[in-house]
Amino acid sequence: MNKGLRVTIQDVAARAGVTAMTVSRVLNGSHRVAPETRQRIQSAIDELGYIPNALARGLLTGRTRTIGLLVDDIGNPYWTAVASGAEDAGQRAGYSLVVGNIGGSEVREEQLIRTLVGNRVDGLLINAASGRPLTQLMKSNYPFVLIGPEHKGVRSDVVRGDVYAGIVGLAGHLLSLGHRKIALLNGPKGDFESRERVRGFTKTLAAAGVGSPLVANGTFDYRGGYDAATALLSLPARERPRAIVAANNFLALSVIEAARELNLRIPEDVALVCFDDFVFAAVIDPFLTVMSQPARLLGQQAADLLLKRLDDPAGWQPTKLIHPPELIVRRSCGSKSGRRER
Amino acid sequence: MNKGLRVTIQDVAARAGVTAMTVSRVLNGSHRVAPETRQRIQSAIDELGYIPNALARGLLTGRTRTIGLLVDDIGNPYWTAVASGAEDAGQRAGYSLVVGNIGGSEVREEQLIRTLVGNRVDGLLINAASGRPLTQLMKSNYPFVLIGPEHKGVRSDVVRGDVYAGIVGLAGHLLSLGHRKIALLNGPKGDFESRERVRGFTKTLAAAGVGSPLVANGTFDYRGGYDAATALLSLPARERPRAIVAANNFLALSVIEAARELNLRIPEDVALVCFDDFVFAAVIDPFLTVMSQPARLLGQQAADLLLKRLDDPAGWQPTKLIHPPELIVRRSCGSKSGRRER
DNA sequence: TTGTATGCGTTATCAT
DNA sequence: ATGATAACGCATACAA
Numbered sequence: 001m002n003k004g005l006r007v008t009i010q011d012v013a014a015r016a017g018v019t020a021m022t023v024s025r026v027l028n029g030s031h032r033v034a035p036e037t038r039q040r041i042q043s044a045i046d047e048l049g050y051i052p053n054a055l056a057r058g059l060l061t062g063r064t065r066t067i068g069l070l071v072d073d074i075g076n077p078y079w080t081a082v083a084s085g086a087e088d089a090g091q092r093a094g095y096s097l098v099v100g101n102i103g104g105s106e107v108r109e110e111q112l113i114r115t116l117v118g119n120r121v122d123g124l125l126i127n128a129a130s131g132r133p134l135t136q137l138m139k140s141n142y143p144f145v146l147i148g149p150e151h152k153g154v155r156s157d158v159v160r161g162d163v164y165a166g167i168v169g170l171a172g173h174l175l176s177l178g179h180r181k182i183a184l185l186n187g188p189k190g191d192f193e194s195r196e197r198v199r200g201f202t203k204t205l206a207a208a209g210v211g212s213p214l215v216a217n218g219t220f221d222y223r224g225g226y227d228a229a230t231a232l233l234s235l236p237a238r239e240r241p242r243a244i245v246a247a248n249n250f251l252a253l254s255v256i257e258a259a260r261e262l263n264l265r266i267p268e269d270v271a272l273v274c275f276d277d278f279v280f281a282a283v284i285d286p287f288l289t290v291m292s293q294p295a296r297l298l299g300q301q302a303a304d305l306l307l308k309r310l311d312d313p314a315g316w317q318p319t320k321l322i323h324p325p326e327l328i329v330r331r332s333c334g335s336k337s338g339r340r341e342r
Numbered sequence: 343m344n345k346g347l348r349v350t351i352q353d354v355a356a357r358a359g360v361t362a363m364t365v366s367r368v369l370n371g372s373h374r375v376a377p378e379t380r381q382r383i384q385s386a387i388d389e390l391g392y393i394p395n396a397l398a399r400g401l402l403t404g405r406t407r408t409i410g411l412l413v414d415d416i417g418n419p420y421w422t423a424v425a426s427g428a429e430d431a432g433q434r435a436g437y438s439l440v441v442g443n444i445g446g447s448e449v450r451e452e453q454l455i456r457t458l459v460g461n462r463v464d465g466l467l468i469n470a471a472s473g474r475p476l477t478q479l480m481k482s483n484y485p486f487v488l489i490g491p492e493h494k495g496v497r498s499d500v501v502r503g504d505v506y507a508g509i510v511g512l513a514g515h516l517l518s519l520g521h522r523k524i525a526l527l528n529g530p531k532g533d534f535e536s537r538e539r540v541r542g543f544t545k546t547l548a549a550a551g552v553g554s555p556l557v558a559n560g561t562f563d564y565r566g567g568y569d570a571a572t573a574l575l576s577l578p579a580r581e582r583p584r585a586i587v588a589a590n591n592f593l594a595l596s597v598i599e600a601a602r603e604l605n606l607r608i609p610e611d612v613a614l615v616c617f618d619d620f621v622f623a624a625v626i627d628p629f630l631t632v633m634s635q636p637a638r639l640l641g642q643q644a645a646d647l648l649l650k651r652l653d654d655p656a657g658w659q660p661t662k663l664i665h666p667p668e669l670i671v672r673r674s675c676g677s678k679s680g681r682r683e684r
Numbered sequence: 685t686t687g688t689a690t691g692c693g694t695t696a697t698c699a700t
Numbered sequence: 701a702t703g704a705t706a707a708c709g710c711a712t713a714c715a716a
């Protein structure tokens with residue numbers, strides 16, 4: 001440890017001619033300190049550049065005033081917005097936010113949870129792919145809020161967008177434009193949201209009398225998406241989709257790139273729509289038609305739910321907040337009414 | 343604290359019929375433990391779901407195996423890439439990375455430093471706007487690495503792109519395309535990189551015989567950039583710039599938006615180039631010509647320098663790593679050789 | 685190979 | 701209004 005950090009509450013106390021206890025009281029804003037004493041102590045703190053050791057404090061009190069957020073890909077503007085919302089809500093209540101990046105790896109997910117719990121964050125906001133560590137947390141009665149996918153048998157707060165409604169809206173929009181050969185470029189197979197999308201997609205198409213819907217599963221990273229998109233667009237002309245619903249903005253990017261490689265124009269040759277609005281959607285060529293989810297709000301609400309539970313653990317009841325998404329029509333779907341604006 | 347977290351090393355020891363000391367040895371991988379004892383202890387750990395308390399460990403050892411990264415705007419892909427690089431490097435050495443978002447506020451910057459130091463992160467990677475807290479850290483001999491701006495009188499490792507060379511290249515490219523009315527849409531006034539850009543910009547233009555260069559200072563958030571860009575493009579026709587160098591990708595976005603509002607085409611009416619490449623640059627309309635900086639590498643090297651210093655504090659000597667940027671010509675500058683590819 | 689004693693920096697509790 | 705003492709959970713030094 002560094003010299004400067006060797007400054008402890010004892011040093012401050014000595015310099016101010018009081019006991020550590022009194023310094024502690026000043027630090028924690030107790031009123032039971034004489035104004036002049038308080039002043040002397042404050043001076044000592046400033047002169048020594050004293051910063052309380054949060055480890056010692058946390059060890060003793062059992063609270064760190066820190067919460068953790070685990071997301072699949074912090075490089076995705078969607079998750080950045082979620083994080084920003086959570087940070088805001090946390091900061092208002094005097095909590096710090098620690099963000100971990102899962103990157104699609106279940107191993108990493110468990111690792112991160114271990115690290116954060118080891119550091120005794122007071123609670124967790126989790127965009128979890130794997131349910132395993134969650135049941136563990138549940139057994140420990142460790143407070144956490146799920147953002148996005150729900151998990152069977154896991155009793156917890158949940159905050160998420162209505163993915164089902166979103167996909168219905170997206171597919172419906174394409175149908176209303178006359179499309180019949182529509183494909184879903186989905187995320188990794190098997191998780192909750194992925195299943196929701198497939199369910200909504202097939203149901204909507206079936207209701208419109210369109211059989212055997214095309215579903216491709218890519219990964220959310222660039223490579224996986226690009227390969228899946230290329231495969232989709234390389235199908236023989238009769239099978240090739242004339243419209244694609246991408247499960248998130250990065251997958252939409254993949255479609256754009258793949259189409260470019262194959263000399264396919266968007267929206268003339270393939271229409272494109274996707275989940276999640278973001279700054280660049282209105283600037284990308286072509287401007288993307290998206291199903292917008294209130295990412296920032298999701299982050300805020302998730303943090304708020306967690307903080308509420310921390311405040312009153314006994315009174316906690318699992319809450320589920322599901323937000324309807326909003327269709328923003330731009331150009332990539334080929335709609336006549338597509339706006340240039342964001 | 344939660345029931346599940348009440349599991350301490352003592353509980354594990356009791357269950358395994360040994361002392362806390364022996365458990366500690368297993369946790370830290372000492373070889374001096376009988377295989378069968380080790381096994382018993384491991385079982386106890388698993389059954390109880392024991393996770394060591396990093397607070398207690400850190401308090402005792404004086405090391406947390408955690409480093410902090412403070413950036414101006416984690417929402418910007420550039421900084422996300424830096425963070426990702428730093429996380430990689432850290433993880434390889436068994437360190438966790440905690441990221442803080444400064445958001446252009448010096449108050450927030452000091453606050454974050456206080457919080458992280460309070461939590462006794464072993465060192466800091468800082469993209470600092472304000473020099474004040476740095477001198478404080480220096481006096482305390484607290485290890486930190488600067489990413490981006492340097493600061494006078496601050497002795498520390500520095501990792502950054504060569505902003506001066508970058509702006510020279512960008513302005514030079516526009517000059518070579520025949521432009522004379524070139525403006526710099528700069529970031530916030532006064533910091534190191536901002537001054538570097540102005541210096542390189544004026545010098546390059548002067549060398550080409552172009553007088554009185556136009557420099558506008560925006561903030562890096564969307565609003566500030568948009569206003570500045572609009573002001574620039576709304577100048578009377580004789581003064582209006584025919585080419586703009588944007589100080590980062592978000593400012594370039596502002597220019598695109600502002601131009602659209604004013605019915606100005608890019609690159610026909612205004613050419614546009616900017617710093618920092620990113621996924622969307624090759625998809626944005628028009629594809630952006632950029633000066634690419636090795637963001638990921640910067641993050642990695644910064645972390646590596648910090649870890650090296652932590653490993654051998656006595657042998658530490660301040661190192662400065664400056665990377666030349668690379669010009670990637672696409673369409674927004676109006677160059678004939680502009681590629682469609684990324 | 686395993687155990688005992690001690691202290692890291694802070695605050696809760698009880699005392700003055 | 702302030703102080704003394706103990707305790708949080710763990711690892712270091714030393715002992716057995």
